[in-house]
Amino acid sequence: MGPGDNVVMTTMDDVLNWGRSNSLWPLTFGLACCAIEMMATGAADYDLERFGCGVFRATPRQADLMIVAGTVTLKMASRIRMLYEQMPDPKWVISMGSCSNKGGPYWQEGYHVLKGVDRVVPVDIYVPGCPPRPETLIEAIMMLQKKIRVQEAALGPLGFMRKKA
Amino acid sequence: MTFDDIFSKLSVKFPKGVLGKEETKPDASIKIEPSAIHEVLKYMRDELNFETLHMVSGVDYPALPALCVVYHPGSYHHKMIVSLKVYLPRTDEAKVTSVTDLYKAANWHERETYDMFGIQFLNHPDHRRILCPEDWKGFPLRKDYVTPDYYNGMPVPLYFEDGAPTEGGAH
Numbered sequence: 001m002g003p004g005d006n007v008v009m010t011t012m013d014d015v016l017n018w019g020r021s022n023s024l025w026p027l028t029f030g031l032a033c034c035a036i037e038m039m040a041t042g043a044a045d046y047d048l049e050r051f052g053c054g055v056f057r058a059t060p061r062q063a064d065l066m067i068v069a070g071t072v073t074l075k076m077a078s079r080i081r082m083l084y085e086q087m088p089d090p091k092w093v094i095s096m097g098s099c100s101n102k103g104g105p106y107w108q109e110g111y112h113v114l115k116g117v118d119r120v121v122p123v124d125i126y127v128p129g130c131p132p133r134p135e136t137l138i139e140a141i142m143m144l145q146k147k148i149r150v151q152e153a154a155l156g157p158l159g160f161m162r163k164k165a
Numbered sequence: 166m167t168f169d170d171i172f173s174k175l176s177v178k179f180p181k182g183v184l185g186k187e188e189t190k191p192d193a194s195i196k197i198e199p200s201a202i203h204e205v206l207k208y209m210r211d212e213l214n215f216e217t218l219h220m221v222s223g224v225d226y227p228a229l230p231a232l233c234v235v236y237h238p239g240s241y242h243h244k245m246i247v248s249l250k251v252y253l254p255r256t257d258e259a260k261v262t263s264v265t266d267l268y269k270a271a272n273w274h275e276r277e278t279y280d281m282f283g284i285q286f287l288n289h290p291d292h293r294r295i296l297c298p299e300d301w302k303g304f305p306l307r308k309d310y311v312t313p314d315y316y317n318g319m320p321v322p323l324y325f326e327d328g329a330p331t332e333g334g335a336h
Binding site: 074075077078102103107108109111112114115119120 | 296297298305310312313316317319320321322323331
């Protein structure tokens with residue numbers, strides 16, 4: 001947003017981004033041990049609900065955020081792609097843990113592991129760790145919120161933010 | 166009852182089925198003729214109080230060459246586990262009779278052994294892969310297995326053999 005932008009549009013951006021960044025609904029979706037840390041993050045000790053992000057939805061149709069928590073096997077990769085396509089726009093993806101970042105401990109000999117979930121879905125934030133502690137996941141979600149707050153939300157057809165391919 | 170008691174009982178009952186004792190570590194194992202494994206396990210279950218089957222797994226011996234199926238029937242009555250080994254030819258025609266009708270636990274174990282080693286289990290009620298995708302080629306735990314470069318358009322290794330990094334996927 002710079003000088004000369006439409007005042008109303010900037011306000012729309014701010015309002016939409018504010019709403020979107022503070023009501024990220026993740027998909028209930030765990031693949032391996034990272035999912036245990038994700039559950040811990042959602043539970044009482046770390047309380048993801050403080051960030052408006054604790055409403056884990058059991059269907060991709062209601063989710064904004066996919067946290068890929070765990071080892072992405074080749075068998076699972078096509079299912080992940082399908083789940084991602086079922087999520088409504090705007091949508092974001094957090095790749096949680098070494099496995100979904102780049103294959104993790106299976107990076108060399110894992111005949112069955114996809115070497116990075118970014119090969120099937122576009123990833124916004126990568127979280128390092130094996131598995132990452134809940135604080136790390138919370139920081140990733142806060143980084144994603146920062147990223148959403150500066151997005152030009154009102155661009156694109158019908159005012160909906162379209163992901164650039 | 167000790168391992169030697171079991172071995173001598175099986176040897177007397179199945180003189181052709183029991184091929185001998187193998188001094189594996191830490192416990193010895195019994196070599197069984199492939200065609201006899203079903204009746205040996207049936208006898209052990211019904212007469213020798215081996216109520217459970219703890220494990221069915223496979224081993225690949227490229228040096229022999231042979232594929233091996235290892236059975237671990239267990240007995241709470243005798244407080245012991247015995248390992249039975251069945252050696253099969255190291256080809257895609259390696260076949261052995263399923264013991265799923267004796268022990269329900271064998272069902273998934275035999276499917277996994279088929280998935281990883283390509284050993285076929287005759288009369289199995291649900292004979293298909295259990296872990297790998299159904300259109301997977303090859304049997305990953307065989308020693309001569311070569312990791313494919315692509316699976317359904319997705320690159321499998323991080324680097325190809327010439328060192329070039331793989332990229333992209335099924336977008």
